[in-house]
Amino acid sequence: MTHRRPLCARQHGDQIDRPALDGHYVCESCRDHVERCLAELPPLHRELESALIPTTPEGPRTSGGGEISLPIALHVAAVRYDIEDYARQLAAWIADQRGHTPPDDITVAACCAWLARHVAWITARDNAAEVVDALDALRARGLHALKPSGRRRFDLPDDRGACPAGDCDGRLTVTLNGPRSALACDLDETHRYPVDQWLDLGRDVHRQAA
Numbered sequence: 790m791t792h793r794r795p796l797c798a799r800q801h802g803d804q805i806d807r808p809a810l811d812g813h814y815v816c817e818s819c820r821d822h823v824e825r826c827l828a829e830l831p832p833l834h835r836e837l838e839s840a841l842i843p844t845t846p847e848g849p850r851t852s853g854g855g856e857i858s859l860p861i862a863l864h865v866a867a868v869r870y871d872i873e874d875y876a877r878q879l880a881a882w883i884a885d886q887r888g889h890t891p892p893d894d895i896t897v898a899a900c901c902a903w904l905a906r907h908v909a910w911i912t913a914r915d916n917a918a919e920v921v922d923a924l925d926a927l928r929a930r931g932l933h934a935l936k937p938s939g940r941r942r943f944d945l946p947d948d949r950g951a952c953p954a955g956d957c958d959g960r961l962t963v964t965l966n967g968p969r970s971a972l973a974c975d976l977d978e979t980h981r982y983p984v985d986q987w988l989d990l991g992r993d994v995h996r997q998a999a
């Protein structure tokens with residue numbers, strides 16, 4: 790019946806082999822990582838915008854050779870572009886393969902929200918490991934590009950940042966901190982949503998907005 794590999798097709802950072810999810814090409818932690826990347830890339834992409842303008846200029850270069858310091862951080866612009874490009878291409882590919890309508894809004898937030906509904910389909914493709922690697926690399930590059938500012942905490946866009954707890958007017962803030970990454974409400978510290986709840990949360994927020 791099935792010729793799928795029993796082990797996750799992806800090389801893990803810790804070199805440990807993990808069983809693939811039944812009927813899928815990657816393991817549970819790689820599937821979770823796809824969900825995490827799709828949740829984190831939109832706020833990361835947005836936050837990178839503020840890192841586009843270098844805040845600590847190195848001063849005039851005197852080394853000659855016509856080197857001019859640019860007014861924007863090219864590596865930040867590049868990673869932002871790559872996040873946009875990949876999210877769109879992945880969505881376009883899945884829409885084409887599945888005969889679905891692609892997201893009509895091509896912002897990173899809209900593409901990632903759309904992609905989040907296709908995670909199980911992605912992990913069941915034979916190129917699933919490549920997709921996880923690509924998303925992981927974009928997230929890592931984005932975080933790295935942000936590092937100079939030391940900021941790992943940022944607000945969500947207006948249409949997504951409302952705390953979903955009933956009767957709460959708080960705003961959600963993302964804190965990226967590996968497995969302890971969380972969304973937290975700025976009014977009530979008991980309103981805290983770890984990464985593994987982000988997808989459900991997205992659905993709730995969607996439902997409330999609808």
Ligand SMILES: [Zn+2]
Nearest residue numbers: 797799816819
């Ligand atoms: Zn895996």
Ligand SMILES: [Zn+2]
Nearest residue numbers: 952957959974
């Ligand atoms: Zn709240």
